[in-house]
Amino acid sequence: MTRADYTVPGLTGALLALLAVHPFLPGWALNTIGLSLAVGLVVLGMLVLKRAGLVSFGQGLYFGLGGYGAAMAGVFLGVTDFFLLCLFGVLAAGLVAFVLGFLLSRYRGIFFAMLSLAFSMILYGLLVNSAALGSTDGFGVAPPTYLGYDTGGGSRLGFLLYGLTCLLSFGCAVAVHRYLASTMGYIGEGIRENEVRVEYLGTSVRRAIHVKYVMAAALAGLGGVLTVLFIGHVTPDDTVYWTRSGEFVFVTILSGTGNVAAPFLGAILFELIRTYALQYAPNFWQMLLGSTLLLVILFLPGGLWSVGRLIRGRRHGGA
Amino acid sequence: MLTLTAILVDGVVYASWLFVVAIGLTLIYGVMNILNIAHGSLYALGAYAAAWAVGEYFAAGYPPFGSFAVLLLAAIAVGLLFGLVIERGVLKWMYGRDEIVIVLVTYAVFLILEDVMKLVWGVESYMPYQPRYLLGNVDIGGLPFVVYDLALVGLAVVVGGAVWFGINRTRPGKLLHAVIFDREIARAMGINVTRVFTVTFVIGAVLGALGGAFTAPLISVVPGIGVEVIVLAFAVVVTGGLGSIEGAAVGALIVGLGRATAVHLLPQVELFVVFGVMTLVLALRPQGLFGRTVVRKI
Numbered sequence: 001m002t003r004a005d006y007t008v009p010g011l012t013g014a015l016l017a018l019l020a021v022h023p024f025l026p027g028w029a030l031n032t033i034g035l036s037l038a039v040g041l042v043v044l045g046m047l048v049l050k051r052a053g054l055v056s057f058g059q060g061l062y063f064g065l066g067g068y069g070a071a072m073a074g075v076f077l078g079v080t081d082f083f084l085l086c087l088f089g090v091l092a093a094g095l096v097a098f099v100l101g102f103l104l105s106r107y108r109g110i111f112f113a114m115l116s117l118a119f120s121m122i123l124y125g126l127l128v129n130s131a132a133l134g135s136t137d138g139f140g141v142a143p144p145t146y147l148g149y150d151t152g153g154g155s156r157l158g159f160l161l162y163g164l165t166c167l168l169s170f171g172c173a174v175a176v177h178r179y180l181a182s183t184m185g186y187i188g189e190g191i192r193e194n195e196v197r198v199e200y201l202g203t204s205v206r207r208a209i210h211v212k213y214v215m216a217a218a219l220a221g222l223g224g225v226l227t228v229l230f231i232g233h234v235t236p237d238d239t240v241y242w243t244r245s246g247e248f249v250f251v252t253i254l255s256g257t258g259n260v261a262a263p264f265l266g267a268i269l270f271e272l273i274r275t276y277a278l279q280y281a282p283n284f285w286q287m288l289l290g291s292t293l294l295l296v297i298l299f300l301p302g303g304l305w306s307v308g309r310l311i312r313g314r315r316h317g318g319a
Numbered sequence: 320m321l322t323l324t325a326i327l328v329d330g331v332v333y334a335s336w337l338f339v340v341a342i343g344l345t346l347i348y349g350v351m352n353i354l355n356i357a358h359g360s361l362y363a364l365g366a367y368a369a370a371w372a373v374g375e376y377f378a379a380g381y382p383p384f385g386s387f388a389v390l391l392l393a394a395i396a397v398g399l400l401f402g403l404v405i406e407r408g409v410l411k412w413m414y415g416r417d418e419i420v421i422v423l424v425t426y427a428v429f430l431i432l433e434d435v436m437k438l439v440w441g442v443e444s445y446m447p448y449q450p451r452y453l454l455g456n457v458d459i460g461g462l463p464f465v466v467y468d469l470a471l472v473g474l475a476v477v478v479g480g481a482v483w484f485g486i487n488r489t490r491p492g493k494l495l496h497a498v499i500f501d502r503e504i505a506r507a508m509g510i511n512v513t514r515v516f517t518v519t520f521v522i523g524a525v526l527g528a529l530g531g532a533f534t535a536p537l538i539s540v541v542p543g544i545g546v547e548v549i550v551l552a553f554a555v556v557v558t559g560g561l562g563s564i565e566g567a568a569v570g571a572l573i574v575g576l577g578r579a580t581a582v583h584l585l586p587q588v589e590l591f592v593v594f595g596v597m598t599l600v601l602a603l604r605p606q607g608l609f610g611r612t613v614v615r616k617i
Contacts, residue, residue: 055419106605109419109422110422111601113422114553114557118550118554118597119594121546122591125590242546249423249426285434286430286431286434287433287435290426290429290430290433291427291431293427294409294424297423297424298412
């Protein structure tokens, strides 16, 4: 056995801390945390793919499907319940991923990356051209109700949305942690190392990747629903456009795949930097992302999560 | 009949444009095994440089037909500069890493260059339409076409022919073949693989910028034009087979004619045609029409 696994106790502690600080934090901080957790969910899905050696450049597709799925259910079907909206978003993303997965699970590396980008651009083109959905302006989303309880359309930053976002993120993180420690989870690493051998061991690589792809899409869909509910508005540029997918790739590489907590830490750091960068230097934002990405790839291939290990290794004098 | 003529001419013109834009991408992949996402930035840089230079050229009142030389020179200057900077400054440190890691690296370069363009040229649009109007219109089968658009077909033939000749009929081309076939043996035989890589990348970069420069008179040059192009170019190159020049030509023709057909007969599906064709080809022949199959290593 290697070191003891403190992931679940650590996540539980983080959840309790996040719930406890709610009354003391100003609105912008709650908003930032909520949006970060939503991004963290998307990146959590990309972590599952990255463990299998796959990087998707078009995860905005599922983020957008989740967001639009929930928003359209709200506007056209009159659904306002938070849990139903989440269900709609996740189903929209999951179903599309299930269909596209038959094609994409055949591809690896650059093909997988570029095909996912291509599909996200098709959805973007569709949304921009659909006047009924407000084209590039998108449309507004009413505040949700919770199992019949109506918050009265007050602040979006009340305890319910924030708390449920924390809770859902916690649940997903623990579930993915369990999954990664299971046989199917380890098969991902096998696929990354050598997929022909995995086939010889008697597993279908394609089916394994298909499952991981749908998982990642469902998580991205949930992230999309939560983001839309926090912002109260959905537009194609904020959800499906390639810049959004690029940010997810960025956070994935920045966080590293060491632990399921890494995506959330990376996402919080990312949202904090973004808040300031967009305010003070809007035209340097992508340059900042690109440069940081290069530096991380060169000097910190394991991402932020490997910093702790690097420091520990140095202290013990080991490699 | 009119529709058929329109489809054929539009399709071939669009295919030529796709080919010029995509050939640099397939060349770099074929030799270096790098999918260069920054190719989209080089296209945009070429477009910006050409748009700016043509604007200055006409503002200064020089003879109008010289503007074609300006387009060409702008593309070469930008391609040389940024090709060298990207290859020597960034990619050099990444050789030997995973294919997907190098894609991420070129993606990072792409992000950086997006902002560099905004800093240099601002965010307003440029419309260097003058060269396109210079050549006037021509009648084909009763339909008027812009001569500049038809000249793109000539440009594609010249560019494609030059690259094909360079690879298949010259001494450096033979060296290139050796490097493509086996990098390490080529190095052992005394070929300077590092220099071959640099030269290939710079040529690919110039080709990308050239595509952008000659597209500039057709469009309004605004931030973000690079993304669509890299995805389109990728679709074309993959349809034909990554790394194959002939493949890029055939891929461009199929995609170009397919899109023109859709635009004239069923405009709603235009968006899907490019990727529909790509998906169909990949489903039947995963390595593309002209691609080589790679033996999987156990």
